[in-house]
Every structure is written in structure tokens, then in C-alpha cells.
Amino acid sequence: MKVAIASDHGGIHIREEIKKLMDEMGIEYIDLGCECETSVDYPDYAIPVAEKVANGEVDRGILICGTGIGMTIAANKVKGIRCALCHDVYSAKLTRQHNDSNILAMGERVIGPGLAREIAKVWLTTEFEGGRHARRVEKITQYENKHL
Numbered sequence: 127m128k129v130a131i132a133s134d135h136g137g138i139h140i141r142e143e144i145k146k147l148m149d150e151m152g153i154e155y156i157d158l159g160c161e162c163e164t165s166v167d168y169p170d171y172a173i174p175v176a177e178k179v180a181n182g183e184v185d186r187g188i189l190i191c192g193t194g195i196g197m198t199i200a201a202n203k204v205k206g207i208r209c210a211l212c213h214d215v216y217s218a219k220l221t222r223q224h225n226d227s228n229i230l231a232m233g234e235r236v237i238g239p240g241l242a243r244e245i246a247k248v249w250l251t252t253e254f255e256g257g258r259h260a261r262r263v264e265k266i267t268q269y270e271n272k273h274l
């Protein structure tokens with residue numbers, strides 16, 4: 127699996143923690159910034175990651191900002207993206223099993239690095255269950271194909 131990861135200035139510490147985790151797990155990733163601690167705009171980081179997931183350059187994406195909300199809103203504007211904002215391990219597991227989420231968003235001003243690590247680990251290792259959940263995800267895709 128190949129992952130694209132990015133954060134704004136509000137998420138740089140968790141981004142580093144998740145990169146360490148992916149190194150330990152042997153997961154290949156590309157880091158799309160941000161490069162510094164000065165204030166940047168989260169859509170400039172969410173959209174490039176979302177586009178790489180949508181066009182198949184990478185399998186999944188991980189986005190971190192202050193709350194995770196801006197990243198989630200921006201990423202979900204890209205056709206084919208199912209970005210899930212998770213601040214607990216249960217949601218991270220279920221959004222993979224039921225929603226086949228392809229981007230995980232987290233907020234560094236909401237949770238600490240230890241919990242972010244556990245959330246990312248579960249999200250990266252949990253498979254989509256398919257079945258009735260595939261029918262539901264397919265309805266979202268059908269809407270996108272018709273209207274976006």
C-alpha cells in the first residue's frame with residue numbers, strides 16, 4: 127500500500143508521528159508538506175493528497191490540521207474521495223469496514239500523538255467488509271457520477 131500524507135501548520139507533530147508509524151509498519155508514503163510552521167492554507171494540502179488518491183497514484187491519504195475539519199471538507203470535494211475525520215479507534219475501524227474511507231483526517235488540537243498513532247494503525251490495517259456496505263458506498267459513487 128502507498129499513502130500520501132500532508133498537514134497544515136496545525137498538524138505537523140502528528141504528521142511526523144504517523145510517518146514514524148508507517149516506517150515501522152513498512153508502509154510506503156509520500157509526504158506532501160507543509161514544509162514549515164508558518165501559517166498555511168489547509169486546502170492547498172488536502173486537495174493534492176485527495177487528487178493523488180482519486181487518480182490512483184496512491185492507495186490512501188492521511189491529512190492532519192488543527193481540528194481535522196477543514197482537511198475533511200476540502201478532501202471530500204474531490205470526486206471519489208471518502209475522507210473520514212476520526213478521533214477514536216472505533217470510528218477509525220468502522221469507517222474502513224463500512225465506508226471504505228480512502229482518506230483519514232485527524233486534528234492535532236483535538237487529540238495527542240499517542241491516540242493519533244493508534245487511530246492511524248487501525249485505519250491502515252482494517253479491510254472494507256463489502257456486502258451491504260458496498261451497496262451503500264456504490265450509491266454515493268452513483269451520485270458522484272451523475273452530478274459531479
Ligand code: RB5
Pocket residue numbers: 134135136137168191192193194195196197
Ligand atoms: C488553522 O488555524 C486551522 O484553522 C486549521 O488547522 C484547521 O483546524 C481547519 O479546519
